[in-house]
Amino acid sequence: MSKKATIIVFSSDLDKVLAAFNIALGAASAQMQVTMFFTFWGLNVIRKKKSGVSKKDFTRKAFGIINKGGENRLKLSRFNMGGVGAGLIKRLMDRLKMPRLKEMISMTNDMGVKFIACTTTMELMGIDKEAMLPEVKGFAGVATYIDEASQSEINLFI
Amino acid sequence: MSKKATIIVFSSDLDKVLAAFNIALGAASAQMQVTMFFTFWGLNVIRKKKSGVSKKDFTRKAFGIINKGGENRLKLSRFNMGGVGAGLIKRLMDRLKMPRLKEMISMTNDMGVKFIACTTTMELMGIDKEAMLPEVKGFAGVATYIDEASQSEINLFI
Amino acid sequence: MSKKATIIVFSSDLDKVLAAFNIALGAASAQMQVTMFFTFWGLNVIRKKKSGVSKKDFTRKAFGIINKGGENRLKLSRFNMGGVGAGLIKRLMDRLKMPRLKEMISMTNDMGVKFIACTTTMELMGIDKEAMLPEVKGFAGVATYIDEASQSEINLFI
Numbered sequence: 001m002s003k004k005a006t007i008i009v010f011s012s013d014l015d016k017v018l019a020a021f022n023i024a025l026g027a028a029s030a031q032m033q034v035t036m037f038f039t040f041w042g043l044n045v046i047r048k049k050k051s052g053v054s055k056k057d058f059t060r061k062a063f064g065i066i067n068k069g070g071e072n073r074l075k076l077s078r079f080n081m082g083g084v085g086a087g088l089i090k091r092l093m094d095r096l097k098m099p100r101l102k103e104m105i106s107m108t109n110d111m112g113v114k115f116i117a118c119t120t121t122m123e124l125m126g127i128d129k130e131a132m133l134p135e136v137k138g139f140a141g142v143a144t145y146i147d148e149a150s151q152s153e154i155n156l157f158i
Numbered sequence: 159m160s161k162k163a164t165i166i167v168f169s170s171d172l173d174k175v176l177a178a179f180n181i182a183l184g185a186a187s188a189q190m191q192v193t194m195f196f197t198f199w200g201l202n203v204i205r206k207k208k209s210g211v212s213k214k215d216f217t218r219k220a221f222g223i224i225n226k227g228g229e230n231r232l233k234l235s236r237f238n239m240g241g242v243g244a245g246l247i248k249r250l251m252d253r254l255k256m257p258r259l260k261e262m263i264s265m266t267n268d269m270g271v272k273f274i275a276c277t278t279t280m281e282l283m284g285i286d287k288e289a290m291l292p293e294v295k296g297f298a299g300v301a302t303y304i305d306e307a308s309q310s311e312i313n314l315f316i
Numbered sequence: 317m318s319k320k321a322t323i324i325v326f327s328s329d330l331d332k333v334l335a336a337f338n339i340a341l342g343a344a345s346a347q348m349q350v351t352m353f354f355t356f357w358g359l360n361v362i363r364k365k366k367s368g369v370s371k372k373d374f375t376r377k378a379f380g381i382i383n384k385g386g387e388n389r390l391k392l393s394r395f396n397m398g399g400v401g402a403g404l405i406k407r408l409m410d411r412l413k414m415p416r417l418k419e420m421i422s423m424t425n426d427m428g429v430k431f432i433a434c435t436t437t438m439e440l441m442g443i444d445k446e447a448m449l450p451e452v453k454g455f456a457g458v459a460t461y462i463d464e465a466s467q468s469e470i471n472l473f474i
Contacts, residue, residue: 166472
């Protein structure tokens with residue numbers, strides 16, 4: 001039976017998210033069964049660009065205005081400087097012919113990595129299934145996470 | 159023998175701490191033996207609200223003034239905006255009838271999750287055992303952590 | 317066969333890096349085989365103080381100016397306040413006769429912990445092997461990390 005890796009993507013910092021996908025790709029390349037569990041800010045990584053919140057109560061609407069989805073919006077955890085730092089990193093990645101995050105998401109999906117969106121956070125933030133990228137096929141809560149993680153050789157919280 | 163999960167709570171960001179307790183609750187519900195090891199800023203989560211530092215040398219006193227305990231003080235890692243973001247999240251949790259952090263601490267404790275406070279950080283910051291919530295029964299250093307973690311199926315650093 | 321621990325050091329926050337080395341020391345003391353895998357900002361921890369970037373294209377040069385190496389430059393993840401917070405922590409550690417980070421790096425190395433620098437990030441940031449501390453003997457990418465981690469009882473992302 002193949003080994004397993006389960007990665008919680010909690011952060012939406014571009015640098016951390018790139019690390020998460022690199023590790024997922026590495027594990028999938030080594031024939032591991034990989035699950036990425038997106039929760040909290042990490043949900044923004046797998047949301048469509050124009051997706052808003054579906055629940056129109058004031059609080060979630062207000063939160064939806066500041067907390068937008070789309071992989072091209074992500075910031076660096078350090079030296080972001082209003083996007084300059086994130087731009088530098090993207091330029092460096094282009095020059096070295098490294099794939100951009102958008103391509104990494106699709107490569108990772110092609111290699112059979114399972115993307116799961118945390119339903120508790122989706123409820124909290126008023127985000128619908130329709131707002132998610134088509135690559136996201138699983139929707140689940142903490143019980144599913146624990147089930148996967150307790151069988152995994154590699155567990156990370158990113 | 160039941161499976162084990164060991165979670166280091168290093169952060170005191172409200173969002174990350176909520177994730178830590180959610181995972182702990184999920185693991186305990188799945189009959190795992192769960193240990194939460196609170197260190198560095200994470201110690202603030204399990205400190206009583208009015209607790210100060212006990213050691214009165216200048217450096218620790220100065221640090222104690224800026225670094226206060228109490229679960230109601232925690233900030234968001236993003237969009238905190240002077241407490242507005244944290245307030246929004248709390249309002250959303252209330253509306254969805256999700257338990258507040260304070261209740262989660264007591265639920266987690268009731269389910270048999272073991273809370274351990276890191277003695278090295280307590281010494282560093284001049285915090286006494288008396289400053290801790292009554293739920294905290296274990297006080298230990300890294301050797302105890304390693305012993306637990308090396309037997310755990312799930313290890314996370316949050 | 318001895319148990320293994322593999323720690324990704326992604327962050328260069330002084331507090332998190334201290335935690336990483338404490339855990340590494342604790343695991344090595346418990347006879348575990350420990351690997352620390354330094355990537356992204358974490359590379360700064362094991363870079364020589366005066367090391368610059370070797371690649372002189374504009375983007376990496378610009379990034380090298382803001383992103384400097386050396387363990388004495390690290391900041392706190394909270395309350396850094398232009399270095400005041402980091403200074404307070406260092407003073408407290410001195411008073412309690414705790415080893416400074418520089419000594420922890422050499423102690424950890426003496427105990428046989430393996431330091432690996434992530435070659436993908438080195439390439440991205442234009443950092444040469446010569447820029448690394450002499451303690452760093454391994455240079456590798458994600459495949460090596462996955463190989464180690466999938467055999468490890470303790471896996472952490474810090």
